[in-house]
Amino acid sequence: KQEVTQIPAALSVPEGENLVLNCSFTDSAIYNLQWFRQDPGKGLTSLLLIQSSQREQTSGRLNASLDKSSGRSTLYIAASQPGDSATYLCAVINTGTASKLTFGTGTRLQVTL
Amino acid sequence: NAGVMQNPRHLVRRRGQEARLRCSPMKGHSHVYWYRQLPEEGLKFMVYLQKENIIDESGMPKERFSAEFPKEGPSILRIQQVVRGDSAAYFCASSPGQGEKLFFGSGTQLSVL
Numbered sequence: 600k601q602e603v604t605q606i607p608a609a610l611s612v613p614e615g616e617n618l619v620l621n622c623s624f625t626d627s628a629i630y631n632l633q634w635f636r637q638d639p640g641k642g643l644t645s646l647l648l649i650q651s652s653q654r655e656q657t658s659g660r661l662n663a664s665l666d667k668s669s670g671r672s673t674l675y676i677a678a679s680q681p682g683d684s685a686t687y688l689c690a691v692i693n694t695g696t697a698s699k700l701t702f703g704t705g706t707r708l709q710v711t712l
Numbered sequence: 713n714a715g716v717m718q719n720p721r722h723l724v725r726r727r728g729q730e731a732r733l734r735c736s737p738m739k740g741h742s743h744v745y746w747y748r749q750l751p752e753e754g755l756k757f758m759v760y761l762q763k764e765n766i767i768d769e770s771g772m773p774k775e776r777f778s779a780e781f782p783k784e785g786p787s788i789l790r791i792q793q794v795v796r797g798d799s800a801a802y803f804c805a806s807s808p809g810q811g812e813k814l815f816f817g818s819g820t821q822l823s824v825l
Binding site for chain 1: 743745747754756757771803805807810811812813816819821
């Protein structure tokens, strides 16, 4: 059974800092991995999707890496801004599970002025 | 191009009543997924549907819960005889195909009194 863990559970940083969020998964037979952000009372916004054959994806100030063999992914946020404050969720789709996402419990990020 | 639309945003039911949650996928998306987020817990997969077919319902409770995605109209998640433990945020997501990026709606917050 796939289990996804995110560390830390909560993080507070001053504006402008670079930061790394960690995600680990127990079953390396994944089809892809996605990073989402969730704002309070709102739905999820997909940030980056990494296929199992890829090592990383970049979008603006965000960079996500994937090391499938070790069961790890990181989300790097450069030059953090208060608007980045949200909960960040990592989710994987296992091969053969027809698009069923297994989510981590998230990292709650607070970027302070 | 409207995103995934869920309604209602908030739904209050008394124990024993029925709850019907609706989800209209993004235009061109024929794959719909329902997830549940219990308080202080991560999102859990419930069911995956394509038009008129249930593909994977391994996350659905065995009783009282059902889902459909008819040929015409939105996908419906139906909960009969609700109990307090059903109180949660229910999210719908859609994708154009299997294994592709999922787009989430803003969710329906169900409160059972």
